[in-house]
Amino acid sequence: MTAAVEQIAGRSLWQDALRRLRRNRAAVMALAVIAVIALLSIVGPWAAPHPYDTLNYDYIAIAPNLAHGFFLGTDAVGRDLFVRILYGVRISLMVALAATTVSLTIGIVYGAVAGYVGGRIDEAMMRFVDVLYSLPFMFFVIILMVVFGRNIILMFLALGAVEWLTMARIVRGQAMSLKNREFIEAAVAAGARTPTIIRRHIIPNLLGPVVVYVTLTIPQVILVESFLSFLGLGVQEPLTSLGVLISEGADEMETAPWMLIFPAATLAALLFSFNFLGDGVRDALDPKDR
Amino acid sequence: MSIASLAIRRLFTAVPTLFIIITAAFFMMRAAPGGPFDSERALLPEIEANIKAAYDLDKPLVDQYFIYLKRVVRGDFGPSYKFKDFTVNELIATGFPTSLKLGGAAIILALALGVSLGTAAALRQNSLTDHVVMTAAMTGIAVPNFVMAPLMALIFGIYLKVLPVAGWEEGTIKDMVLPVIALTLPYTAYIARLTRGSMIEVLHTNYVRTARAKGLPERRIILRHALPAAILPVVSFLGPATAGIITGSVVIEQIFQAPGIGRYFVQGALNRDYTLVMGVVIFYAALIMLFNLIVDLVYALLDPRVRYK
Numbered sequence: 001m002t003a004a005v006e007q008i009a010g011r012s013l014w015q016d017a018l019r020r021l022r023r024n025r026a027a028v029m030a031l032a033v034i035a036v037i038a039l040l041s042i043v044g045p046w047a048a049p050h051p052y053d054t055l056n057y058d059y060i061a062i063a064p065n066l067a068h069g070f071f072l073g074t075d076a077v078g079r080d081l082f083v084r085i086l087y088g089v090r091i092s093l094m095v096a097l098a099a100t101t102v103s104l105t106i107g108i109v110y111g112a113v114a115g116y117v118g119g120r121i122d123e124a125m126m127r128f129v130d131v132l133y134s135l136p137f138m139f140f141v142i143i144l145m146v147v148f149g150r151n152i153i154l155m156f157l158a159l160g161a162v163e164w165l166t167m168a169r170i171v172r173g174q175a176m177s178l179k180n181r182e183f184i185e186a187a188v189a190a191g192a193r194t195p196t197i198i199r200r201h202i203i204p205n206l207l208g209p210v211v212v213y214v215t216l217t218i219p220q221v222i223l224v225e226s227f228l229s230f231l232g233l234g235v236q237e238p239l240t241s242l243g244v245l246i247s248e249g250a251d252e253m254e255t256a257p258w259m260l261i262f263p264a265a266t267l268a269a270l271l272f273s274f275n276f277l278g279d280g281v282r283d284a285l286d287p288k289d290r
Numbered sequence: 291m292s293i294a295s296l297a298i299r300r301l302f303t304a305v306p307t308l309f310i311i312i313t314a315a316f317f318m319m320r321a322a323p324g325g326p327f328d329s330e331r332a333l334l335p336e337i338e339a340n341i342k343a344a345y346d347l348d349k350p351l352v353d354q355y356f357i358y359l360k361r362v363v364r365g366d367f368g369p370s371y372k373f374k375d376f377t378v379n380e381l382i383a384t385g386f387p388t389s390l391k392l393g394g395a396a397i398i399l400a401l402a403l404g405v406s407l408g409t410a411a412a413l414r415q416n417s418l419t420d421h422v423v424m425t426a427a428m429t430g431i432a433v434p435n436f437v438m439a440p441l442m443a444l445i446f447g448i449y450l451k452v453l454p455v456a457g458w459e460e461g462t463i464k465d466m467v468l469p470v471i472a473l474t475l476p477y478t479a480y481i482a483r484l485t486r487g488s489m490i491e492v493l494h495t496n497y498v499r500t501a502r503a504k505g506l507p508e509r510r511i512i513l514r515h516a517l518p519a520a521i522l523p524v525v526s527f528l529g530p531a532t533a534g535i536i537t538g539s540v541v542i543e544q545i546f547q548a549p550g551i552g553r554y555f556v557q558g559a560l561n562r563d564y565t566l567v568m569g570v571v572i573f574y575a576a577l578i579m580l581f582n583l584i585v586d587l588v589y590a591l592l593d594p595r596v597r598y599k
Contacts, residue, residue, distance in 0.1 A: 131307050138537045139555075139571045143318050146559045146567065223434050230436045231541060231556055243436070250440035250545065254448055254455075261444075264437045272432045 017208075020284040027280025030273035037270060041089035050080035052087050053238040064258060073258045075248060081259065085266050088242040091235055092222045092270060095156055099221040100214055102160025107167025108210065114168070115175025126172065129165050137162045138224070145233045155234060159221050170213055174206050208285040215278035219271045226267055242267040296590055297583065304579050311575045312362055312568075316355055319564045367569030372561045378569035381554050388458070389550035392542065393535050395466065396474035400531065404478045405524060408485025409512065412520075415490060423482060430479025435538050439472035439545045458548040469546045473538050477531045481524050489520040518592060525589050529582040536574055 021027055045052065055077045064073045072082040114125040144158045178184065178201075187201055228234035229243030242263050249260030342348045346357055361368055367378035411423040446468060447455030458465050492498060493516055501511045540552035547553075551570055558566035 131303070131310065139574060140314070140318075142555075142559050143315060143567060143571065146562060147318050147321055219432070226434065227436060227541065231544065232560060233556075246437060246440065250443075253440060253444045257444060257448075260440055264441055267437055268433045271434070272428075275428065275432045 017281075017284040021280055024280040024283065026276045027284075030276035030280065033269060033273040034277065037089055037266070037273075038093060041086045041093065044086040045083050048080065048083045048086070050083055052083040052240070053079065055079060072262045073256070075245075075252075075256075075259055081245075081262060084240050084245060085242070085263055088240050088245050088263065089266060089270070091152075091239070091241040092225060092267075095159065095225040096218045096222050098156035099159035099163060099225075100217050102157060103163035103167055103217060103221075104210070104214060106161070106164040108171050110164070111168040111171025111173075112175050112206075115172040115179075118176070122172070126169075129168055133165055138227075141224070141228065142231075142233055145228060152235060152239075155225065155228065159224055162224075163217055163221060167210070167213055167217070170209050171206065174209055178205055212278065212282040212285055215274065215281045219274035219278070222267075222270060222274070242270075293587060293590055297587055300583050300586060304583065307579065308572070308576060312359065312572055313355075315568045315571050316358055319568055320351060320354070362572065367572070368565045370558075370563055370566045372558070372563040372566070378566050381566060382551055382569060382573055385549060385551035385554050388548050389536075389539055389543070389552060392466065392469055392473060392548060392550060393532075393539050395470045396477070396535050396539075397528075397532065399470065399474045400477035400481055400535075401524070401528075403474075404481025405485050405517075405521065407478070408482040409489055409517070409520070411482065411486045412489035412493065413512070420486075424486070427479035427482045430475045431483075435472045435476060436541045436545065438475060439468070439542055442468050442472060443545070456546045458546065465546075465548075469542050469548055472545075473535060473542050476538075477535060480531070481527065484523045484527055485520060488523050489516060492516045492520040495519075522589065522593055525585060525592060529578075529585045532581045533578045536578065 050056070056074060056079070072080075072085065075081055075084065110125065110129075114122045141155075141158045141162060145155065184201055187196075192200070225234060226241060226243030226246070229241040230247045232244075232247070235241040235244060245263035246260065246267065249256075249263055253260040339348070346354055349357070358368070365379075367382070370376050370378050370381055373381060407423050407427075411420040414420050443455045446453045453467055454465055498511060498516055501515045506515075539550060540555055542548070543550040543552040544556055551573070554566060555570045557563070558570065
């Protein structure tokens with residue numbers, strides 16, 4: 001009897017979503033690309049024949065050269081570009097992780113409180129978000145970087161603190177609409193207890209849009225970090241980031257185009273993959289699509 | 291609610307927002323360790339005191355704040371700390387025409403191109419046109435402008451030699467092509483996607499079906515009936531798009547060495563030129579808010595539902 005019931009109960013929302021995601025070829029490819037790049041950035045620097053900060057004066061700005069172990073060439077002071085790109089990817093992924101976590105935490109707490117409490121408090125809280133929305137935030141991040149020196153941890157926090165606004169709006173809207181939905185009413189009528197309703201109905205439905213937005217926030221954050229570093233306001237020497245590498249490459253592109261092309265291609269591949277994955281996750285979790 | 295009262299209401303929220311921006315920018319800048327006059331060479335204490343007095347830096351912080359606030363209300367951002375003999379106003383006035391030319395061209399191009407491409411894709415849903423436009427749009431969105439710009443300069447400037455790599459002699463069309471394309475691409479792409487999505491939705495509404503049933507020519511159905519409704523999400527995207535294009539112009543001006551405000555801003559940020567950075571931020575914020583206001587009013591004009599709510 002119980003087995004039969006379970007069979008009818010079937011797949012959960014997440015299993016369903018996973019199946020749909022697996023069938024989306026672009027998203028699976030994107031996930032594979034991200035996995036390969038991430039793995040390379042973790043393992044690569046150990047295995048590579050050159051450290052990221054050694055200046056090789058005999059090999060200044062040479063083109064990709066397998067014989068000497070410079071797989072992607074060297075930069076203007078003879079540092080191995082391959083390892084430097086991997087370090088840049090590390091920074092990008094770290095920023096993505098840290099800033100997204102910050103924005104997720106602030107956004108969910110803020111949005112859920114506004115949505116559940118409702119009324120005047122909700123109005124005041126969302127008005128505040130509206131005001132913040134109209135600020136040119138990139139400029140405030142730049143001021144922060146100017147003021148407190150170009151500190152990586154601070155940059156993580158600043159980026160996260162900038163990106164939480166949309167998350168708060170999404171969570172609030174979700175929380176508000178969920179309170180009055182028919183399937184919640186149906187669950188109540190069927191005699192489900194409140195914790196069960198929250199666990200089985202509220203949280204999965206709240207998490208869907210949040211997960212979608214998280215996958216779309218990650219490329220956003222990576223982009224902003226590279227942007228700041230490109231301008232010279234982000235990560236500092238001898239550490240590097242994809243933005244710094246692209247900016248250095250742009251200066252040398254006439255004589256050493258690989259210095260521009262490889263970091264640019266890496267950043268583009270990362271952003272592309274995260275965007276495709278985000279789209280795939282959205283399609284997989286959107287119930288309207290079923 | 292009439293358009294006028296909507297405008298007045300929005301203006302009332304704009305003033306406190308601007309005030310918050312000025313205050314935040316001021317105190318963040320003053321919290322900075324190290325001043326704009328720190329240099330390699332130590333100055334004599336008397337000279338340093340004189341310089342500080344000349345810029346009111348010897349007064350208490352709160353007094354400095356009110357002095358600054360009073361000046362800004364009169365539209366005076368004070369002298370630049372690093373570009374000696376120039377006021378921030380003068381620097382903004384020198385850079386603005388270039389930035390406006392680049393940004394204006396980028397916005398207009400994004401709108402014209404984005405809406406037409408999006409409509410074309412929506413009309414031939416799942417056709418080759420649709421797939422090509424949407425793939426191109428994805429590229430435009432995913433590849434940031436500071437990657438696209440040097441790559442384009444490499445291809446068109448160095449390999450093909452058809453356009454200048456960088457530089458801005460008199461702001462000729464040739465100088466403008468690459469920066470404007472780099473600036474506009476992500477927004478053209480996004481607008482194309484927005485238009486496609488909403489156009490597909492609008493084409494399935496009852497009033498479009500009615501128009502078809504009346505036997506109107508397809509052209510008229512699209513242009514007069516579907517487009518005004520389909521364009522609404524694009525109109526509300528124009529606010530964030532302006533902000534984005536202004537931010538983007540900072541890096542594009544840097545790459546192509548166009549003498550706009552963005553370049554002064556980056557210079558100022560790297561040099562700790564506090565007054566210049568604050569002046570540009572406040573100027574940009576005011577500009578973005580003004581544009582947002584215009585967008586809201588246009589939206590209210592286009593969508594009667596907003597007015598009678």
